[in-house]
Amino acid sequence: xxxxxxxxxxxxxxxxxxxxxxxxxxxxxxxxxxxxxxxxxxxxxxxxxxxxxxxxxxxxxxxxxxxxxxxxxxxxxxxxxxxxxxxxxxxxxxxxxxxxxxxxxxxxxxxxxxxxxxxxxxxxxxxxxxxxxxxxxxxxxxxxxxxxxxxxxxxxxxxxxxxxxxxxxxxxxxxxxxxxxxxxxxxxxxxxxxxxxxxxxxxxxxxxxxxxxxxxxxxxxxxxxxxxxxxxxxxxxxxxxxxxxxxxxxxxxxxxxxxxxxxxxxxxxxxxxxxxxxxxxxxxxxxxxxxxxxxxxxxxxxxxxxxxxxxxxxxxxxxxxxx
Amino acid sequence: xxxxxxxxxxxxxxxxxxxxxxxxxxxxxxxxxxxxxxxxxxxxxxxxxxxxxxxxxxxxxxxxxxxxxxxxxxxxxxxxxxxxxxxxxxxxxxxxxxxxxxxxxxxxxxxxxxxxxxxxxxxxxxxxxxxxxxxxxxxxxxxxxxxxxxxxxxxxxxxxxxxxxxxxxxxxxxxxxxxxxxxxxxxxxxxxxxxxxxxxxxxxxxxxxxxxxxxxxxxxxx
Numbered sequence: 017x018x019x020x021x022x023x024x025x026x027x028x029x030x031x032x033x034x035x036x037x038x039x040x041x042x043x044x045x046x047x048x049x050x051x052x053x054x055x056x057x058x059x060x061x062x063x064x065x066x067x068x069x070x071x072x073x074x075x076x077x078x079x080x081x082x083x084x085x086x087x088x089x090x091x092x093x094x095x096x097x098x099x100x101x102x103x104x105x106x107x108x109x110x111x112x113x114x115x116x117x118x119x120x121x122x123x124x125x126x127x128x129x130x131x132x133x134x135x136x137x138x139x140x141x142x143x144x145x146x147x148x149x150x151x152x153x154x155x156x157x158x159x160x161x162x163x164x165x166x167x168x169x170x171x172x173x174x175x176x177x178x179x180x181x182x183x184x185x186x187x188x189x190x191x192x193x194x195x196x197x198x199x200x201x202x203x204x205x206x207x208x209x210x211x212x213x214x215x216x217x218x219x220x221x222x223x224x225x226x227x228x229x230x231x232x233x234x235x236x237x238x239x240x241x242x243x244x245x246x247x248x249x250x251x252x253x254x255x256x257x258x259x260x261x262x263x264x265x266x267x268x269x270x271x272x273x274x275x276x277x278x279x280x281x282x283x284x285x286x287x288x289x290x291x292x293x294x295x296x297x298x299x300x301x302x303x304x305x306x307x308x309x310x311x312x313x314x315x316x317x318x319x320x321x322x323x324x325x326x327x328x329x330x331x332x333x334x335x336x337x338x339x
Numbered sequence: 340x341x342x343x344x345x346x347x348x349x350x351x352x353x354x355x356x357x358x359x360x361x362x363x364x365x366x367x368x369x370x371x372x373x374x375x376x377x378x379x380x381x382x383x384x385x386x387x388x389x390x391x392x393x394x395x396x397x398x399x400x401x402x403x404x405x406x407x408x409x410x411x412x413x414x415x416x417x418x419x420x421x422x423x424x425x426x427x428x429x430x431x432x433x434x435x436x437x438x439x440x441x442x443x444x445x446x447x448x449x450x451x452x453x454x455x456x457x458x459x460x461x462x463x464x465x466x467x468x469x470x471x472x473x474x475x476x477x478x479x480x481x482x483x484x485x486x487x488x489x490x491x492x493x494x495x496x497x498x499x500x501x502x503x504x505x506x507x508x509x510x511x512x513x514x515x516x517x518x519x520x521x522x523x524x525x526x527x528x529x530x531x532x533x534x535x536x537x538x539x540x541x542x543x544x545x546x547x548x549x550x551x552x553x554x555x556x557x558x559x560x561x
Contacts, residue, residue: 040447244428247388248489249418250445251411 044257052261055234056269063269069226070270074317075277077216082278082305084208100165100175102182105189106158110134113161116187120163123185125178130164137162160189172199220320223270227263227324234262235332242336252333259329260322267321271314278305278313340366340401340497340528341387347395348382348552356382357552360396364530366496369523371539372532374549380532383549384501387530388420389413401496418446421490421527425502427482429474429489435461436470439488446493460488464518480511487518491527498522500531504538512538 056063102120104113110133117131132140137159142151167178179191235242242255282304305313341364348357357379364370372380385391386398389405397404401419408416429438437444439460443453461467464484466477474482483503490498500519504512516531516538523529523544533539539546548556 036449037447040449043450044444044447240428241430244430245441245445246414247390247417247422247428248442248445249414249416251414254414254445 044254048258049261052258053265055258056262056265063266066226066230066266067269067273070223070266070317070321071273071277073219073222073226074270074274074313075281077212077219078274078278078305078313079281080208080212080215082282082309084205084212099193100167100179100182101192102163102165102185102188103190103192104161104163104187106134106160108161108187110161112187113163116185117163119185120165120182120188123182125168125174125181127166127168129166132162132164134159134161172202220316223267223317223320224324224327227266227321228328230266231259231263231325231328232332234259235329235336239336242333246336255333256326256329259325263321263323263325263328264318265321267318267324268314270321271317274317275305275310275313340364340368341530342399343396344399345396346386346393346398348379348386348391349394355552357386357393360554362547362554362557364528366528367523367526369520369529369544370531371542371544371546372530372549373534373536373539373546376534378549379552380534380549381501382552384422384499384530384532387497387499388417388422414445418442418493419495419497421493421495421498423483423486423490423498423500423503425505427474427486429482429485431474433473434470435466435472435474435477435485438474438485439470439492441489442493448493456492456494457488460492461485463491463521464488480507480514483507483511483515484518487515491522496528498527498529500529500533502533503531504533504535509538516542 104116108116113131113133117129120126121129134157138151138157141159165178165182167175169175169178175193179193182188183191245255343360343362346357346360347355349355360383372383374380382391386393387400387405389408392406397406399405400416405416430441436457439457440453443456448456458467458470461470464487466481466484466488469477469481474485477485487500487503490500498519503519504515507515512535519529519531520542543560545560546556546558547554548558
């Protein structure tokens with residue numbers, strides 16, 4: 017019997033129009049969403065434990081992701097402080113130094129400049145090192161004037177190119193840039209990202225397993241029901257539907273719990289983190305999830321729950337055959 | 340309605356459950372299937388429901404070779420067959436009403452239309468007043484009538500029953516058989532597997548007798 021013949025016969029028999037089929041399908045979805053939620057609520061402790069397991073699996077990668085997000089903000093702040101120092105030739109006097117500074121400020125790729133005259137340099141030096149007497153005995157100020165340059169593009173490669181260009185400017189003796197530590201931080205952040213991604217994949221699999229196992233038991237408990245509805249003409253989609261909704265509810269519940277744990281955790285860590293950041297002279301705050309982040313967390317957890325249920329039910333449906 | 344053409348069924352390559360079955364059942368006919376337990380009655384019904392596939396030959400239902408149905412079409416095929424089981428196969432966590440409504444729920448029938456048909460089916464088997472009861476509150480005979488109501492609720496053209504009176508006393512068995520005769524009278528093709536020979540003899544319908552997987556007698560109603 018071809019499908020057309022079957023459905024045509026069915027249609028004649030039951031007078032089902034495509035519209036009524038569609039409404040019936042929607043009705044069943046609604047009924048199963050409610051029914052599966054009710055089944056979860058009937059065993060609140062068991063459901064809560066499953067959701068908690070999902071939440072814990074989600075908190076670690078999400079927390080790491082958040083900290084890296086924070087590190088990115090810190091990175092941006094450090095970029096602000098990524099500067100070049102151009103030491104001018106010692107023979108150049110204050111007026112000449114001012115002209116060189118203006119020339120540098122006009123160069124392409126330079127965002128701003130600040131001139132430190134030889135005298136200012138000396139003062140700073142004395143203040144920092146406390147070598148007043150020794151320095152005072154020197155016949156002349158041996159320090160050169162310098163210009164601190166903030167580049168437009170903080171990218172390390174671009175900064176290096178800029179440094180080479182500035183070294184060519186007349187009056188400039190030497191250009192220093194100390195970006196190695198910034199580079200190191202970037203590499204660390206990159207490492208963190210990869211570790212975070214790896215953890216997210218592993219713990220995502222963990223969520224699939226948790227949901228899959230729970231749904232497997234639910235399928236086993238409702239085996240007779242599945243056999244009966246299969247006998248009287250239920251499609252696989254019809255049989256699968258309530259379990260998929262259960263999985264999605266578990267995922268959503270786990271996501272909500274994870275969201276709560278993350279919010280609590282970042283509140284708990286906020287004070288020591290900002291104190292630590294302050295000791296380095298940076299203002300760093302753990303970022304919250306925000307609207308997009310929260311939506312993503314809940315979306316991912318719901319999807320993982322649904323997917324775990326789908327895998328578990330499909331594996332099981334193949335084994336369940338009516339007696 | 341049903342045509343078996345040299346159908347054989349083997350399990351596990353050795354055990355021959357059915358061999359060379361060749362018969363036809365006309366549309367609207369009522370047929371009994373008899374034989375000792377293990378004679379192959381259930382296997383034959385399972386073949387018609389396409390729970391099993393024949394090892395040999397072919398089975399036509401309503402003119403279509405059901406072995407050639409794609410797996411995705413099988414549910415739609417089964418919806419056209421009403422089946423009554425010896426052990427009722429009711430769902431014990433839902434009411435009589437919802438048990439009978441199950442085939443309509445699967446088809447996505449509008450709730451109002453479904454309610455009308457469920458009540459009509461329950462009325463037919465005399466259990467309208469018990470629609471809110473749970474199956475466990477009903478006697479064996481009543482549970483079987485719920486099973487029948489569920490089988491006929493979407494007005495199938497073909498009604499199959501596997502030992503529907505297996506656990507019932509003679510009077511209840513006669514009542515159940517009378518219900519099947521009623522459906523036969525309104526044009527449904529009915530096939531009932533039973534080993535209650537005394538009852539079958541009284542009812543005077545065509546009888547197919549199986550013995551060790553072979554059709555040994557095909558007796559028209561006397």
